[in-house]
Structure formats: C-alpha cells, structure tokens
Amino acid sequence: MRTLASAIAALKKELGRDLCIMGHHYQNDRVVAHCDITGDSLELARQVPGIEAAHIVFCGVYFMGESAALLAKPGQAVHLPDPAADCMMSLMSPAGLARRVLEQLTATGRRIVPLAYVNTTLALKAVVGEYGGAVCTSANAETMLRWALERGDGVLFLPDKHLGRNTAEKLGLAPEDQHILKVSGQGLAEPESAFLGRPLLLWPGCCAIHARFTPAQVADARAAHPGCRITAHPECRPEVIHACDAAGSTSFLIKDAARLAEKAPGSTLIIGTENNLVARLAARHAGRCRILPLGRAFCPDMAKVTEEKLSATLSAIARGQAAPLQVEAALCEPARLSLTRMLEACA
Numbered sequence: 001m002r003t004l005a006s007a008i009a010a011l012k013k014e015l016g017r018d019l020c021i022m023g024h025h026y027q028n029d030r031v032v033a034h035c036d037i038t039g040d041s042l043e044l045a046r047q048v049p050g051i052e053a054a055h056i057v058f059c060g061v062y063f064m065g066e067s068a069a070l071l072a073k074p075g076q077a078v079h080l081p082d083p084a085a086d087c088m089m090s091l092m093s094p095a096g097l098a099r100r101v102l103e104q105l106t107a108t109g110r111r112i113v114p115l116a117y118v119n120t121t122l123a124l125k126a127v128v129g130e131y132g133g134a135v136c137t138s139a140n141a142e143t144m145l146r147w148a149l150e151r152g153d154g155v156l157f158l159p160d161k162h163l164g165r166n167t168a169e170k171l172g173l174a175p176e177d178q179h180i181l182k183v184s185g186q187g188l189a190e191p192e193s194a195f196l197g198r199p200l201l202l203w204p205g206c207c208a209i210h211a212r213f214t215p216a217q218v219a220d221a222r223a224a225h226p227g228c229r230i231t232a233h234p235e236c237r238p239e240v241i242h243a244c245d246a247a248g249s250t251s252f253l254i255k256d257a258a259r260l261a262e263k264a265p266g267s268t269l270i271i272g273t274e275n276n277l278v279a280r281l282a283a284r285h286a287g288r289c290r291i292l293p294l295g296r297a298f299c300p301d302m303a304k305v306t307e308e309k310l311s312a313t314l315s316a317i318a319r320g321q322a323a324p325l326q327v328e329a330a331l332c333e334p335a336r337l338s339l340t341r342m343l344e345a346c347a
C-alpha cells in the first residue's frame, strides 16, 4: 500500500520545478519532511520573491499564505493545505476596528505610526500601510519599534501587547511611556484617557499559546533541573521573560540551542515556545544536550495542516483543479507598502 509520504514524494516528482513547498517551524515533523524551505515568518517572507515555481504550497497559517501571495510574482499561485488554519492572534485586531482607533487617535492632529506584528491579516496590513506604518516580526521588532518611534508622536503596536512590552523594555521605554488600550466594538473604550498621550500604545491582543507560560513554570523548571538554561519566545508575558535566561525570535531559539549543544555538551535547555519546534530541536541535538519544553504548548491552527491535506493539495494542483488563495486587489498596494517598509528598514 502506498503511504502518504510516498504519494507526496511522487506528486513532488511529477510537479518538479513547478512546485515549491514552504513550511513554518511550528509544523509537525511529518509535514516538515516534505518542505523545500522551512523558516520562521521573516525567513519565509524573505524567500518568496526568489521562488520561480508556478505553485507555492504554504504549510502554515492563513496570514502567512496572504503575505506569500502578496510577495509572489504575478501569475504565481499560493496554496494553503488548510485555509481554515487561522492564527487566533491575527484575528484579535480586525482591520475596521484598527482603522477606527487610528482615526480617533489622530483626530487631534497627533501623528501615530502603526506598527503591526506580521501575525495580522492582509486587511490590517493595508490599514497600517495607509497610515504610514510598517510590519515587524519577533526577529526585528526592536529595529522596527525604534523606526516607528522616530517617525511620529506615538506608535500604535498591534496586536501582541506582550511582544510590544518586551520590545519596549529592550529599548529602555519605561512602563509610564506605555499604555495598553481598552478597545470595544466601536473603537476606543476610553477616548478621553490621558494615557492615550503616551509614546507607545499597545493593542490588547496576545498569542494564547505563548501567553499560557507562567513564571511558576520557570521556577519549577529551575528546581527540577539545577543549572539549566531557560529561553522563551517574546510573545510570552514579560514576567516569564524576566525569569528566563534569554528570549528571542524562533530563529534565535534555534541558534541558541545549536550553540549550547556545541559549547556546553551535557547541559539542559528548557524552551518556552510551540512544542513541535522544541521536539524537533530535542531530536536534532539528542546525545549532546537535553532539550525540554517549558510546558505544554501546541498551536491548534498550525496543527490543522496535515500530511493528508498536503497530499490532497498537491494532487489537486497536478490535476489542474486547485483553488489558489485569492487576495483582494485593492488591499495589495497598501499592504505591500507596510511589508516593504520593514524589508527596507531591516535590509
């Protein structure tokens, strides 16, 4: 009986140079095994313009597919094995509501530069582009927050308040310089608040997967593994980051694990991020250093992409029956502006 893996291998062979499969680090190993390119959000976005294949199959969540479609060449098709795989955090800052809040914040003539984490919808990125703002990733949030602060009277960082606070701390911004907005369905819930004059305004969103880590888990890990190193992703709450030895983007966590395995064999590393990545790093460095998750943290949306769905997508492409991801043409130009501002500022 033909396995899914061999069916996918046969389809890849059939499609040849017409196909490129991209996969995010949070995908499970069975999917990652078929990917031509893997990376975090920034690495994957950077690779898209260099891809020549007619079909890009993106194993990740919806906003990543949208970004790939935005950066793809004319005529290139981007496919998602499961279009229902949607990052929960990206849905926390609807474009219409963000526009309303920006209208309210700028009504007095104050120049507010929006800075959107890449984990947002194309529609939100378009609003950000229109308002002179840019996108950032966890890998370049510091550079991009500095960029935004230099360009206006204030910055609206959205949607991840934890990444915003962790990045602000790195830049030396005091808690009194920041304010987490209260937002209702109509816009600002407290439009008269004096706190709105602060330099950094944070949208009240977060990643439910990373936000579930606690300082108590860090303390328990230190007690259970004396001398261990603990790292975490900056989508974790600031209290967790303070308790860790280091924090950084997914690519930082990967490099940090490799460095430890080489320089300190026999040591224990605990990582606070999505568990598929932690398990892959544990297997990669097995025998040199022990790598454990800080706690249970699987992204249910990343998990919606399976080998079965990947196989079905490739099969549909081979039959000429695949439905590529469609992006609204009117959103592309302003959304592309917000992405290219990031790529230029970080070149």
Ligand code: SF4
Pocket (backbone or CB within 6 Å): 061, 087, 088, 089, 090, 119, 207, 208, 209, 210, 274, 299, 300, 301, 302
């Ligand atoms: S881990 Fe969090 S930020 Fe990443 S895709 Fe899942 S919900 Fe979104």
